[in-house]
Amino acid sequence: MNPYPYSEDTLVQQTTADYLEHQLGWESVYAYNNEDFGPDSLLGRASDREVVLTRILREKLVELNPDLSDEAYNDAVRQITATVASQTIAATNREKHDLIRDGVQVTFKSDEGKRAREWLRVFDYAEPANNHFLCVRELWVHGDLYRKRADIVGFVNGIPLLFIECKNIHKNLKTAFEKNYSDYRDTIPHLFHHNAIVMFGNGEQAKIGSITSKWEHFHDWKRLAEQEPGVVDMETLLKGVCDKRNFMDLVENFTLFDESSGETKKILARNHQFLGVNLAIQSAIERKERRGKLGVFWHTQGAGKSYSMVMFTRKVHRKLGGNFTFLVLTDRDDLDTQIYKTFAGCGVVDNDRDPCRASDGKHLSRLLAEHKSHIFSLIQKFNRDVDPDEGYTQRDDIIVITDEAHRTQYGTLALNMRNALPNASFIGFTGTPLFKNEVEPTRDVFGDYVSTYDFQRAVEDKATVPLYYDARGDKLGVAIGDLNERIAAKLEELGLTTSTSSSGWSGSSGVTTTQLPPISGSTRWRGTSLSTTRRRGKPARRCWSVSTR
Numbered sequence: 237m238n239p240y241p242y243s244e245d246t247l248v249q250q251t252t253a254d255y256l257e258h259q260l261g262w263e264s265v266y267a268y269n270n271e272d273f274g275p276d277s278l279l280g281r282a283s284d285r286e287v288v289l290t291r292i293l294r295e296k297l298v299e300l301n302p303d304l305s306d307e308a309y310n311d312a313v314r315q316i317t318a319t320v321a322s323q324t325i326a327a328t329n330r331e332k333h334d335l336i337r338d339g340v341q342v343t344f345k346s347d348e349g350k351r352a353r354e355w356l357r358v359f360d361y362a363e364p365a366n367n368h369f370l371c372v373r374e375l376w377v378h379g380d381l382y383r384k385r386a387d388i389v390g391f392v393n394g395i396p397l398l399f400i401e402c403k404n405i406h407k408n409l410k411t412a413f414e415k416n417y418s419d420y421r422d423t424i425p426h427l428f429h430h431n432a433i434v435m436f437g438n439g440e441q442a443k444i445g446s447i448t449s450k451w452e453h454f455h456d457w458k459r460l461a462e463q464e465p466g467v468v469d470m471e472t473l474l475k476g477v478c479d480k481r482n483f484m485d486l487v488e489n490f491t492l493f494d495e496s497s498g499e500t501k502k503i504l505a506r507n508h509q510f511l512g513v514n515l516a517i518q519s520a521i522e523r524k525e526r527r528g529k530l531g532v533f534w535h536t537q538g539a540g541k542s543y544s545m546v547m548f549t550r551k552v553h554r555k556l557g558g559n560f561t562f563l564v565l566t567d568r569d570d571l572d573t574q575i576y577k578t579f580a581g582c583g584v585v586d587n588d589r590d591p592c593r594a595s596d597g598k599h600l601s602r603l604l605a606e607h608k609s610h611i612f613s614l615i616q617k618f619n620r621d622v623d624p625d626e627g628y629t630q631r632d633d634i635i636v637i638t639d640e641a642h643r644t645q646y647g648t649l650a651l652n653m654r655n656a657l658p659n660a661s662f663i664g665f666t667g668t669p670l671f672k673n674e675v676e677p678t679r680d681v682f683g684d685y686v687s688t689y690d691f692q693r694a695v696e697d698k699a700t701v702p703l704y705y706d707a708r709g710d711k712l713g714v715a716i717g718d719l720n721e722r723i724a725a726k727l728e729e730l731g732l733t734t735s736t737s738s739s740g741w742s743g744s745s746g747v748t749t750t751q752l753p754p755i756s757g758s759t760r761w762r763g764t765s766l767s768t769t770r771r772r773g774k775p776a777r778r779c780w781s782v783s784t785r
Contacts, residue, residue: 248402248439249373249387252474256371260478262390268374284378287427288317292368293358293394300366301356304344311342312356316395316430325425326448326500330493332430336395337488359393364484368393379424386420386427390478397432397487398478405439412436413451421447432487433477433504442470444477446491446502455506456697462511462687466696476507486510489551492543496581503582505547508697509540512687513547516663519686520552520635523661530635530663531686532679536694537667542578545637545665549610550584558633561604563611563660565653566639575639576612585610601628601656615649622655632659638682639665650681 257264271278280291290313297309316335319328339355346352360366370391377384390398399420401412413436421428428434428447435444436454445454457473458466476482490505490513505513512535519530535541549562564579566572576593579585587593594600594613597620603611605628615638622628634657654660664682695702 247404248437251439252400252402252437252470253371253373253388255471255474256369256390256478260369260474261365261480262369262371262478264371264373266373267376268385271376279372284376284383287377287396288430289370289391289394290317291394292370292391296368296393297356297358300358300360301354304342304354304356305346307344308342308354308356311344312340312358315340315342316358319426319429324500325421325428326493326502328429329431329447329502330500333432333491333493336430337491358395359484359487361484361488364480367480367484369480369483370394377424377427379426382423384420384424386424389427392483392487395430396427397430398435398483399428399431399433400435400437403436403438407438409436409438409441409443409454410451412438413454432491433483435473435477437470437473439470441468442473444473444504446504448500448502449504457507458697459507459511462508462515462689466693476510482510485514489513489554490547492546492582494543494578494581495583496577503543505543506540506697508535508689508693509544509547512689513544513551515687516548517551517555519663519683520556520661523635526661526683528659528661529681529683530661531683532664532666533687534666534668534685535687535689536691539667539689539694541639541665541667542575543582545575546579546582546584549637552635553609559607561608561611561631561634563604563613563634563636563657564639565613565615565636567615569614571639572612572614579610579612585612587612604628604634604657615653618649618652618656620652622652624655624658627658628656630659632661634660636660636662637665638662640667 253264253266256262265278267278271281271284273281273283275282275291279289281289293316294309294313297312298304301308316332323331336358339357341353341355343351343353368391372389372391373387375386375389377386386399387402388398388400389396390400392398399417401416403409403412417434417436431447433444434447434449434454435442437443441456443454443456456468457476458464458468460472460476477486486505490510492503494501494503512533516530516533519526523530533541533544535544545564549560552560552562564575566575572593576585576587580587585592590608592603592608592611594603594611594617597617600611600613600617636653636657662682663686691703
């Protein structure tokens with residue numbers, strides 16, 4: 237134990253570990269100089285180079301997947317712990333995430349002596365309390381060259397999913413990111429191969445992000461429920477993120493890997509996405525009671541609405557079962573392409589391998605009949621009248637996701653869509669609030685707001701940038717240049733006649749009028765003329781004049 241009474245350990249680290257233990261039900265161990273090594277040691281590690289607690293992992297594999305051979309469990313442990321030195325941290329992390337989320341496929345000899353394959357669960361997502369949650373303070377980890385000590389590492393079933401860097405209350409959290417965390421990534425990168433959440437805290441404030449997050453993308457966790465006003469403090473973040481059920485939900489359903497930009501980015505849901513998507517999931521569960529009206533999901537622009545769509549569809553598929561088809565509708569080509577690329581970048585769809593983007597109305601009807609998991613289309617492709625008694629399909633497990641829902645859901649195309657999908661459910665996503673005249677029609681189609689994250693909250697949470705109005709006026713002028721002179725020259729070139737009439741000015745002032753021939757077939761216009769006005773001491777001015785009947 238560090239002897240200094242005001243160290244970050246006594247002020248922040250120990251308090252955090254105690255909170256995890258006494259308030260959230262994690263076990264807590266202080267490793268520092270207390271850890272020994274071997275199968276019967278404190279953590280069961282063979283050396284400080286190991287980051288997976290294989291003793292605990294194996295015990296949970298046996299518990300969650302009983303009555304298999306030792307060969308099967310050994311194969312699962314090997315796959316979970318093995319790494320490829322040439323891979324980046326992000327690439328390895330994605331592979332490990334797929335294993336711990338979807339399970340590990342192992343090969344072994346059955347009792348009959350035949351080769352058998354089986355999927356082994358690593359976690360119990362349905363009952364999070366059945367997993368083993370362990371908080372280890374001051375854990376020594378040895379890299380290729382250096383030996384480092386992490387403040388807090390959180391293990392679930394022996395796998396290091398949580399990394400917490402603690403600082404004194406007077407220190408800026410950015411220091412933890414720029415100095416400590418960046419150093420750990422360079423010197424002991426294997427500690428982050430399985431990581432799900434990176435957290436920085438100083439006892440008062442805390443932020444979370446993923447292993448690929450830049451500092452500006454680390455975010456607060458202000459609310460435990462959407463209607464709460466929100467408060468920035470470490471306790472709220474620990475309650476919201478490290479509660480066992482929330483933690484496993486974040487790992488399973490609210491973590492994405494997006495490659496749409498050309499590099500792998502790990503996306504961890506923000507507070508408003510986690511709360512909002514779970515409210516939408518509850519609406520999907522109650523879709524029959526709601527008569528297919530799942531609600532309006534209003535999250536302001538810049539709040540990650542496309543990622544929220546991906547999280548919503550993935551969680552419905554994983555948790556509600558069945559054979560759901562999601563029809564993602566927009567009203568503009570650029571929006572359709574943007575949303576499709578987000579889904580494709582996250583590995584959810586691939587139009588080249590499995591077509592899911594409707595090219596026209598007939599193609600759309602064929603896709604809907606093929607039980608696709610996702611279909612992307614413009615509402616304009618519902619351009620054919622449809623008999624509601626027949627429709628494209630009578631399925632009741634189709635959920636229509638409409639982006640910018642208030643714009644195109646009340647006309648002929650929308651009627652065609654509802655006739656084509658008479659038993660579908662509908663949820664509207666929008667980045668802008670509904671105007672007064674849009675509220676009632678939108679409620680009739682989609683139901684009430686299911687989740688709200690307005691612009692003011694987004695600015696306060698730094699999810700989007702503030703918008704300022706500068707009340708100033710700029711004087712504008714029209715730059716004509718020599719346009720009039722060039723028009724007059726062209727008229728003269730065409731051989732049109734000119735006449736000069738006297739004006740009310742004395743001296744050389746006057747008006748020159750060029751008469752154009754009447755427009756053929758016109759009953760509205762009498763004629764058009766170009767007048768040149770000369771005034772004493774001023775340049776000539778020309779202007780067009782049109783006389784009508």
